[in-house]
Ligand code: GDP
C-alpha cells in the first residue's frame with residue numbers, strides 16, 4: 001500500500017475534543033464532527049456522556065483558582081457533552097485553530113467559536129492545548145481506550 005508507518009506515524013498525534021452542553025443543545029454536533037472529518041482528521045473515540053461535578057473539576061483542575069471555575073463546572077455538567085478523540089498530523093495545534101480563540105469575541109470567522117458562539121462562558125467546544133494535556137485528557141475521558149483503525153483515505157490525505 002502507499003502509506004507506510006515510519007516518518008508519518010511519529011508525527012501522528014491524538015487530541016481530546018469535547019462538544020460542550022451548549023453545542024449539544026444547539027444541535028451543532030453534526031456540524032462540528034463534519035469540520036474535523038472534512039479537514040482529514042480521523043475519529044478514534046466518540047461518546048455522549050453526562051459528567052458530574054467531581055469529574056468536571058478533574059478535567060478543569062488547572063483552572064481551579066480562577067474566579068469563573070464554579071460557573072465553568074456548572075456549565076459543563078448542565079447537559080450531555082460529546083467526548084471525542086481525533087487523530088492526525090499536528091491535530092492538537094490544528095484542532096485549536098479549527099476551534100478558535102477562547103473568547104468568541106476574538107475568534108475569527110470560519111472557526112467553530114467564531115461562527116457559532118458569542119460568550120466566553122458558552123463557547124461550545126473544548127480542545128486539548130498541548131500533546132501532554134491531550135494524553136491526560138484522553139486517559140481521563142476514555143479509560144476504556146480508543147478504537148484502533150485506519151481510514152482507507154489515508155493515502156489521499158497524507159503524502
Ligand atoms: P480554552 O482552552 O480555549 O477552552 O480556554 P481555557 O482553558 O483558558 O478555559 C477553559 C474554559 O473556561 C473556556 O473554554 C471557557 O469556557 C471558560 N473560561 C475561560 N476564561 C473565562 C472567563 O474569563 N470567564 C468565563 N465565564 N469563562 C471562562
Ligand code: MG
Pocket residue numbers: 127129
Ligand atoms: Mg484549555
